[in-house]
Each structure stands twice: as structure tokens, then as C-alpha cells.
Amino acid sequence: MRFRLWFYFIKEALVNIVKNRVVHVIGLGTMIISLLIFGSFLLLFVNFNTWIYEWGQSLTMSIYLNDGISDLEKEKIVFYIHKLPSAEVKRFISKEEALRDLRRALGSQAGLFEGLSVNPLPASFELAFKDPEGNKVNLKGIKQKLEKMGGVEEVQYSEEWLRSFEGLIDLFKLIGFIIGGLLFMGVLFIVTNTIKLAIYSRRDEIEILKLVGATDWFVKIPFLVEGLIQGVLSGILAILMLYCGYLFLSSKIICFLGIAMLNFVFIPYEYMMLIFLISVALSFLGSFIAVGRFFDI
Amino acid sequence: MIPEDPLATLFQCGNTFLDVLRTAQVDAARFRNMFQLRVSERGYERLHNKEFSKQAICMIQLFHLYKNFGPSLALNDINLKIDEGEFVFITGPSGAGKTTLLRMIFGEERPTSGNILINGVNLNRIKGSKLALLRRNIGFVFQDFKLLPKKTVFENVSLALEVTGEPYPFIRKKTHRTLRLVGLDHKKISYPLQLSGGEQQRVAIARAIIQSPLILIADEPTGNLDPDLTRDIMDLFRCVHSKGTTVVIATHNRELLKEGAQRTIFLNHGRVAGEK
Numbered sequence: 001m002r003f004r005l006w007f008y009f010i011k012e013a014l015v016n017i018v019k020n021r022v023v024h025v026i027g028l029g030t031m032i033i034s035l036l037i038f039g040s041f042l043l044l045f046v047n048f049n050t051w052i053y054e055w056g057q058s059l060t061m062s063i064y065l066n067d068g069i070s071d072l073e074k075e076k077i078v079f080y081i082h083k084l085p086s087a088e089v090k091r092f093i094s095k096e097e098a099l100r101d102l103r104r105a106l107g108s109q110a111g112l113f114e115g116l117s118v119n120p121l122p123a124s125f126e127l128a129f130k131d132p133e134g135n136k137v138n139l140k141g142i143k144q145k146l147e148k149m150g151g152v153e154e155v156q157y158s159e160e161w162l163r164s165f166e167g168l169i170d171l172f173k174l175i176g177f178i179i180g181g182l183l184f185m186g187v188l189f190i191v192t193n194t195i196k197l198a199i200y201s202r203r204d205e206i207e208i209l210k211l212v213g214a215t216d217w218f219v220k221i222p223f224l225v226e227g228l229i230q231g232v233l234s235g236i237l238a239i240l241m242l243y244c245g246y247l248f249l250s251s252k253i254i255c256f257l258g259i260a261m262l263n264f265v266f267i268p269y270e271y272m273m274l275i276f277l278i279s280v281a282l283s284f285l286g287s288f289i290a291v292g293r294f295f296d297i
Numbered sequence: 298m299i300p301e302d303p304l305a306t307l308f309q310c311g312n313t314f315l316d317v318l319r320t321a322q323v324d325a326a327r328f329r330n331m332f333q334l335r336v337s338e339r340g341y342e343r344l345h346n347k348e349f350s351k352q353a354i355c356m357i358q359l360f361h362l363y364k365n366f367g368p369s370l371a372l373n374d375i376n377l378k379i380d381e382g383e384f385v386f387i388t389g390p391s392g393a394g395k396t397t398l399l400r401m402i403f404g405e406e407r408p409t410s411g412n413i414l415i416n417g418v419n420l421n422r423i424k425g426s427k428l429a430l431l432r433r434n435i436g437f438v439f440q441d442f443k444l445l446p447k448k449t450v451f452e453n454v455s456l457a458l459e460v461t462g463e464p465y466p467f468i469r470k471k472t473h474r475t476l477r478l479v480g481l482d483h484k485k486i487s488y489p490l491q492l493s494g495g496e497q498q499r500v501a502i503a504r505a506i507i508q509s510p511l512i513l514i515a516d517e518p519t520g521n522l523d524p525d526l527t528r529d530i531m532d533l534f535r536c537v538h539s540k541g542t543t544v545v546i547a548t549h550n551r552e553l554l555k556e557g558a559q560r561t562i563f564l565n566h567g568r569v570a571g572e573k
Contacts, residue, residue: 004462004464004465005462008459204443204445205445207443208443208445208456209456209460210429210432211403211405211432211437211439211443212432212433212456212457212460212504212508213429213430213431213432213433213457213460213461213508214429214460215425215426215429215430215460216425216426216429217426218429218460218462
């Protein structure tokens with residue numbers, strides 16, 4: 001098609017947007033909100049996944065020791081651990097250190113321990129497993145073996161908790177899909193409606209254009225371009241707003257926790273493209289439905 | 298009889314002569330424009346072919362045309378043949394079916410039964426983009442003008458060329474030329490509502506003829522105009538007709554029918570009641 005015609009189509013679409021700016025701003029706002037909700041879900045999903053992956057990468061195991069453990073028993077435990085593939089002793093926490101950590105964690109409530117004559121906390125080894133999945137580490141077996149050794153009071157590891165967390169992520173995914181689907185239907189309705197209103201407000205002009213010999217596509221294309229512009233704009237704005245929200249939230253979280261315990265990341269490039277493409281595709285589809293319905297009558 | 302003031306009379310005569318000259322000049326300009334339009338467009342080719350074949354081509358043919366609007370019969374077995382280059386009036390009382398007939402020739406209404414052939418093309422068989430292309434060959438001057446109030450005169454007229462996707466310099470040139478032809482070049486940046494009824498009518502005509510159509514259809518073009526303006530408008534139609542365009546005008550203005558010796562078709566209750 002000729003360049004001049006495209007110039008005409010884009011000009012018409014822009015003029016139309018300016019003329020019906022209220023309708024367009026409302027439509028754009030609703031679209032952005034819908035995309036933002038979807039984007040927030042994506043953001044949470046991505047971060048949960050990252051955290052789980054990171055925790056999965058380094059499973060931890062705590063071995064609590066009896067108070068009266070002998071040095072020999074301790075050596076035996078350390079020797080056993082060193083034989084395990086991919087495991088390493090992160091640190092040994094003595095009874096005093098455990099108490100100090102607990103006091104620090106309790107903060108102002110630390111006064112509870114003032115009258116304590118004996119330290120009730122056990123000493124422990126903190127273990128970390130690198131890539132437990134890849135190395136096929138049988139955590140349950142290790143736990144059982146360790147608990148049979150002298151001087152070990154109890155062994156705890158994070159896997160069970162992790163499994164339930166992964167189930168939660170699946171649920172989260174499902175909810176995300178359902179909400180996303182509903183939102184996309186909403187977006188589709190909004191765009192269809194916006195373009196219908198635009199067509200309706202120009203019905204006299206359309207009638208005259210058709211009477212002087214304009215083909216259907218000549219009349220339709222400016223409305224499709226209008227929908228596309230709305231889609232592109234809302235896609236870009238939604239991503240920008242999501243990023244601003246991310247910056248704001250991540251700074252808040254870091255302040256709240258004192259230290260950046262969790263690595264809060266933004267959605268990757270592919271997901272940004274996904275949001276953008278969904279926005280463009282939906283608005284194009286919406287305007288397509290609108291022009292189709294209007295002109296086939 | 299000796300005039301009381303010979304000088305004044307002479308002066309008056311001189312003025313009249315100048316007026317005649319001026320009119321002639323305007324007519325000459327119009328003719329020149331017309332000729333340019335004809336040479337540059339299909340009109341030339343059409344004329345050329347016609348001269349050689351010496352045979353009138355049938356432009357509009359209606360066969361057993363019926364049109365129902367619900368229970369009422371708007372058109373009842375219309376059979377009509379209009380040749381290329383004819384100038385035809387369609388007349389009859391209100392509700393006789395004049396407008397319906399014109400709208401059907403234009404493809405705006407579909408017949409309940411019967412066939413319409415425009416330049417050999419059956420309207421029943423075409424739709425969508427083909428119909429659009431056909432309409433580019435038919436100029437229609439609507440009873441209510443159908444001008445866009447938010448577009449200027451120039452934009453209203455050029456709209457008919459915009460839809461063809463012609464390059465802009467061509468559109469601009471031709472719009473100017475057509476506006477000059479209808480005598481509205483000086484009002485090109487006005488809006489339709491700032492114009493008088495006669496001027497709006499001329500804008501509508503300019504839009505109808507800018508594509509140099511094969512057929513020009515006008516529905517009550519002199520409906521609310523005074524006799525002088527009516528004459529102007531009719532001159533414009535004759536001017537277009539002299540280019541080779543087939544002109545069909547629906548009217549119930551008796552004065553108009555008396556004037557010329559054109560073919561006149563009388564409609565009554567949706568039937569052809571007579572022909573002159």
C-alpha cells in the first residue's frame with residue numbers, strides 16, 4: 001500500500017484519539033490497571049521462583065548437639081559430613097553464640113533472658129548442600145544416620161517446608177492464569193468498546209466516505225490503527241509503572257528488613273515483551289472485533 | 298423615444314456590455330476547466346470511442362425493479378433505460394419513489410427483486426470493494442447535501458479523492474480546479490455551516506463531480522433555492538453534462554421541467570406513469 005495512505009490512516013487515528021480523548025484516557029487507564037495487575041502477578045511469580053530456586057540451590061541442615069558432647073564425637077560428626085558430596089559445614093554455633101543470636105533477634109524483648117542461670121540453647125552445626133537435586137542427596141538418609149550418632153540431639157532440614165512452598169507456587173500460577181485470563185477478557189471488552197464509541201462518534205463521516213466510494217478497509221484501517229496506538233501506549237506505560245512500583249517497593253523492603261535478605265528482582269526482558277505483546281495483540285483484536293461488527297451490519 | 302439622460306444610458310449600456318463580457322470570460326474559463334478535466338480523464342477516451350462506434354452505450358438499465366419497505370411497495374415493476382450522455386429528469390409527487398430509485402442506482406438500497414445494470418455491471422452481483430469502485434464512477438448530490446460540518450469546504454470536496462489514495466498534489470490541484478468550476482474557490486477555508494444554501498449545494502456538486510464520474514445523480518438539487526440560484530445550479534449540471542456525463546435529476550420543480558426539452562420520466566405510486 002502507498003506510503004501516503006498510511007500517513008492518512010495514522011493522521012486520522014491520531015485526530016480521532018484527540019477528539020475522543022476522554023474515552024481514550026479512560027480506556028487507556030483501565031487497560032494499564034489490568035496490565036499492572038497481571039504484571040504484579042508476574043513480578044511476584046518471578047521472585048518467588050527465584051527465591052525457591054536459590055533456596056533449593058543451597059538447602060540447609062541444622063544438627064543440634066547434646067550439651068555433654070565429647071570432642072571425639074564432634075570429630076566423628078565433622079568427619080562424616082566431609083565425606084558427603086556437595087555438603088559443607090557453614091559454621092559451628094556454640095551455645096553462647098546461639099543465645100547471642102536469639103537475643104539479637106528478639107531485640108527489645110531480650111530482657112527475658114536476664115534471670116537465666118543456664119543456657120537452654122543447644123550448640124549446632126549449620127550445613128549447606130550445594131545443588132542437592134543434581135547430586136541426588138538423600139537428606140532423609142543423612143538425617144537418620146546423623147541422629148544415630150553419639151552426641152546428636154536432633155537434625156532438621158528445610159526440604160519438607162520447601163516442598164509445600166512449591167505447591168503454593170503451583171496454586172499461585174493457577175490463580176495467576178485465571179486472573180490473567182479474566183483481565184484479558186476485560187481488556188478486550190474495553191478496547192472493543194472504546195473503538196465502537198469512536199466509530200459511533202464518526203458514523204456520519206463513515207457514511208459519507210462510503211458514499212463517495214471509500215472501500216471498507218479504507219474506513220476500517222484508521223480504527224485499527226487507533227486500537228494499535230492504544231495497545232502500544234498502554235503496554236509501554238504499564239511496564240514503566242510496574243518498574244516504578246518495583247523500585248519503590250524494593251527500596252521499602254530493604255529498609256524494612258534492614259539488610260537485603262531477599263534478592264528482589266524485576267521481571268526479565270522476555271516477560272516485559274510478553275506484557276507489551278499481549279497489550280498490542282488484545283487491542284488489535286478488540287478493534288478488529290469492533291470494526292467487524294459495525295461494518296457488517 | 299429620446300432618453301432623458303443620454304450619457305447615463307450610454308454608461309448603462311457600457312456596463313451591461315462589460316457584464317456580458319465578464320460572464321463570457323467566466324464561461325470561457327469554465328469551459329477551459331471542463332476541457333482540461335475531460336482531456337485528463339477517462340472522459341476523453343469515452344468520447345473518442347463513442348465517435349468511432351457512433352452507437353450510444355446504455356449507461357443505466359433497470360429490469361422489473363421492485364422494492365418493498367415492509368408491507369408498502371415503494372417501486373413497482375420499473376423498467377428503464379438511460380443512455381450514456383443523456384440528461385434525464387425524474388419527477389412525480391412526493392412518495393412516488395424518486396429518491397428510492399436514485400438510491401438503488403447508487404447501490405445504497407438493494408432491490409427486493411429485479412436487476413440494475415450500471416454501464417453493463419449488474420449491481421446485484423457486486424458488493425464490498427467493487428461497490429466502492431462503482432461509486433467512484435457515480436457522483437451523487439444528496440437532498441440534504443451530506444457535508445461534514447467540521448471539515449472545511451476544501452476538505453469536504455477533496456474527501457472524494459482522498460478515498461482513491463491519489464497523491465496529495467494531484468488531489469489539491471483537482472480540488473482547486475473543481476472549486477473554481479463551481480465558483481467557490483474563495484470559500485475554500487469556510488465551513489459548510491458558514492455558507493448559504495446555494496453555496497452548500499455547490500459544494501455538494503463539486504464533491505460529486507470531482508472524480509469525473511460517468512453518471513451524476515442529484516436528488517432535489519433545487520429544493521429550497523430561489524429561481525436565480527436554481528438557474529445557476531442547473532447551468533452547472535448542464536456544464537457537467539456537456540462533458541459527456543450522464544445526468545439524472547429527481548425534482549418536482551415544474552419550472553425546471555418547462556425550461557428544456559430534456560427527457561422526463563414521470564413516476565407515480567412507484568410506477569413509471571409516463572415519459573416525455
